[in-house]
Amino acid sequence: MVNNENTEIKIIEAAKEVFVHKGFEGARMQEIADTAGINKALLHYYFRSKSKLFDKVFxxxxxxxxxxxxxxxxISNTIEEFIESFVSLYFEELKSKPYIPQFVLHEINRDPSVIVNLIKSSGLDKQKIIALIHKESQREDIKQFDPVQVMVTVISMTIFPFVASGILVGFIFDGDQASFDNFIDERKQHILEFVNAAIFKK
Amino acid sequence: MVNNENTEIKIIEAAKEVFVHKGFEGARMQEIADTAGINKALLHYYFRSKSKLFDKVFxxxxxxxxxxxxxxxxISNTIEEFIESFVSLYFEELKSKPYIPQFVLHEINRDPSVIVNLIKSSGLDKQKIIALIHKESQREDIKQFDPVQVMVTVISMTIFPFVASGILVGFIFDGDQASFDNFIDERKQHILEFVNAAIFKK
DNA sequence: AAATGGTTTAACCAAATAGTTAAAATAAAT
DNA sequence: ATTTATTTTAACTATTTGGTTAAACCATTT
Structure with a gap:
């Protein structure tokens, strides 16, 4: 008895921490055990293999x-609302977990087959998004851009700076982390203004 | 005698192929040797260690x-020219080497210290870019966006779809690679139109 | 043809690492 | 107190993998 549920959570959290920063190949079971404050044997007692643990985490x-x-x-009825809440949500998320997107993209790249099942089991109803985007793309006050292109643009503008933080800090901000943080703070507002300037007529 | 220069090129090419797809941790010296059509001993004879080989490739x-x-x-004197040639160049590059950006970003993330030296030795004169961007941001016919934000936006719009191709194919294009390829074909034109629509007044 | 120096091979070594086992310890439930 | 499930310890195995060694090979130079 003692713990069990608590331990499982502790392991998952530790595994997330290590996998997210090191990737599947770079992660070590020993490091996950250490991070969770348990030993390797218990790790394998809970999750039989590295792959199984990774799958759970991913x-x-x-x-x-x-x-x-x-x-x-x-909660979105218009394209403005959708973009506003999408960008806000992801900025809130990524500010505290900036390594997540790089991790997800790298692992999907490593084994693209996993994504098929994940999307199936995700329960995401894409139709709702498509319907909203399509409806809004018909509006008189909006330019006739391909809605998929615009969607990918919003996602790119939001997520890419986090994925590329290393290169941006090194290349554009001369290694000055504070400048980069400041850039990120202003990024959200910039995205909203930039996209609005692009898609609205007049 | 015999070969040497040819063999070295063969090894670098093979190593690039394997490292780019598997990353440093995921790559195996044996696989690089196999890809180059040589054996592991010769690989170490040319490049003493995995790290040294990786550094060369990276x-x-x-x-x-x-x-x-x-x-x-x-070759750019105006912001339009700069964006046009930047986007064109990268699309040309990435269409044949779509794995490169994900590779670079992942490896910089794994060991951010490497980028400092790389940038030093790159010989890139950032001042020229800054001067151009700054000069152009003063133009009367252009909205007063932060030029760094705009630059990151152009980079994001261009590169992110390649980094995230796996998730885009799975998520947005339902696993249909052809739809994605088509999306990429139209992407360049979209970026140019979208950015122009955003930054020009009236 | 003999010497030279780069090239290739196969067998090998050492370290790291995922995973196992079995026994002891601990704490809660009965 | 006994049982039961969980946790710890520590030693162990098997495999993978980066790296080494030494001998053989081959093309060119002398």
Whole structure:
């Protein structure tokens, strides 16, 4: 008895921490055990193999992202609302967890087959998003851009700076982390203004 | 005698192939040797360790990107020219080497210290870019956006779809690679139109 | 043809690492 | 108190993998 549920959570959290920063190949079971404050044997007692543990972690991270995306759609009736809440949500998330997108993208790249099942089991109703985007793209006051292109643009503008933080800090901000943080603070507002300037007529 | 120069090129090419797809941790010296059509001993004979080989490969990939970026700046006198040639250049590059950005970003993330030296030795004169961007941001016909934000936006819009191709194919294009390819074909034009719509007054 | 120096091979070594086992310890439930 | 499930310890195995060694090979030079 003693713990069990608590321990499982502790392990998942520790595994998330290590996998997210080091990736599947770079992560060590010993380091996960140390981070969780337990030993390796117990780690294998709970999750039989590294792969199984990784799958749990990746699924939880991914499901989390999708759940939040879904929440965003639910409350949006216009394209402005959608963009505003999407960008706000992701900035809030990524400021405290900036390593998540790089992790997800790298692991999907490593084994693209996992994503198929993940999307199936994600329960995300894409139709709702498509319907909203399509409806809004018909508006008189909005330029006739391809809605998919615009959607990818909003996602790119939001997520890329986090994925590329290393290169941006080194290349553009001369290694000055504070300048980069300041850039990120202003980024959200910039995205909203920039996208509005692009898609609205007049 | 015999070969040597040819063999070295063969190894670098093979190493690039494997490192780019698997990352440093995921790459295996044996696989690099196999890909190069030689054996592991010869691999170590040419490049003493995995790290040394990786450094060579990474440096060459990175230097290549920087060189092309530099070329872009050289021929640009206006912001329109800069954006046009930047986007064109990267689309041309990335269509045949779509894995490069994910690779670079992942490795910089894994060991951010490498980028400092790389940038030093890259010979990129950032001042030229800054001068151009700053000069152009003063133009009467252009909205007063923060030029750094705009620059990051152009980079994000261009590169992110390649970094996130796996998730975009799975999530947005339902696993249909052809739809994604089509999306990429239209992406360049979209970026140019979208950015122009955003930054020009009236 | 003999010497030279780069090239190739196969067998090998050492370290790291995922995973196992079995026994002891601990704490809660009965 | 006994049982039961969880946790710890520590030693161990098997495999992978980066790296080494030494001998053989081959092309060119002398």
């Amino acid at each position: 699924h939880s991270v991914f499901a989390d992202l999708v759940a939040k995306l879904y929440k965003t759609v639910g | 440096h060459s990939v990175f230097a290549d990107l920087v060189a092309k970026l530099y070329k872009t700046v050289g």
